Amino acid sequence: MMKFLLAKQMTPFKFLAMLFWGLSLQVTDACHAQAASKNRYFSVRTEIRSWIPGETLESYKLHSTGSCGRGGSVGMTIPTGEKKVNVGISCLPTSREEFVVEVKLRTIPTGKNLVDTEPDTRKLNMLDLRSQRIEIARDSNGRVFELTLVPEVVVLPKPKTFKVSNLKLQEWDFNLSPVILNDQNYVGQMGVSGGNLAGVDIAGYTTCEFSLIPWKGSQPTGTLENGVLKLNGEEISLMISGVRNGASRQILKGGPFLVWTKWTKPKYSKKESQALIGQQIQELQKRIEAGDDTITPEDLRRVKEFVDSGKPVLMGSFSRDLKPSEIIDPAD
Known part of the structure; x- marks a missing residue:
């Protein structure tokens, strides 16, 4: 009986109406997503740091920073003792739904009788927005050189109506x-x-x-x-x-x-102001005697002359x- 009632109520017209309504929702959601994606894009922030294990606080150095977006690239060369490491980072021009970063590490010898090496190429899918850390070299002192990649989504501010009050x-x-x-x-x-x-x-x-x-x-x-x-x-x-x-x-x-x-x-009255300024002059004198070179005796002399003149003072x-x-x- 219930099936019969449902079947009776679901007319062909109602079925088509519901079908078109569902399709319109999908189209509307897709349009909103497309509009939102125009205002944002993937980017990766790069850092090359180094430190000596066990002496991190004293030996830490930040060598280079940069960033690039889809289709862009950034490169840097870091000296590491008897060799240099050329670091190339490219955000590959894939679809908007993908985010692939290519890292090329090439060691360039600086000493004699050292042979150039083939670049070490890695492709990283960073769509999950997880940071990546890659060790790129160690020198003879044990210093560790590391590349850090931090993926980000950059959201562009939407244009707004100008207001004079701004x-x-x-x-x-x-x-x-x-x-x-x-x-x-x-x-x-x-x-x-x-x-x-x-x-x-x-x-x-x-x-x-x-x-x-x-x-x-x-x-x-x-x-x-x-x-x-x-x-x-x-x-x-x-x-x-x-x-x-x-x-x-x-x-x-x-x-x-x-x-x-x-x-x-x-x-403040004139009398009160003179008393307050007199106290400040004494404090300035003590600071000069204590070796404070931000105040010179000439500065103090001018302040005293100004006060002694009896002229009005901005308190x-x-x-x-x-x-x-x-x-x-x-x-x-």
């Missing part, structure tokens, strides 16, 4: 950028990188934060033009040059571009990324 143009980069206070006083250099908000702290004067992005509590009182920042507060101004932006760390051409700033009280610089909750939409 450039990260609002990120700051300061590489020893000089800071000028009130158009006349050099206070020090900035040396921070990354983050879309940066800032400086000048003892006895101000802490100034700035960004190309408007954020809560900030005001549009600065500009960036061809790598020069001009920041204006109440009865105070800063100029910072050599400013770079973006993932590529380049000067942002053009402008002027609006810069948003926030001015607050300094973290620190910093950078970070604004939190999403801090950012103000310009349209608001």
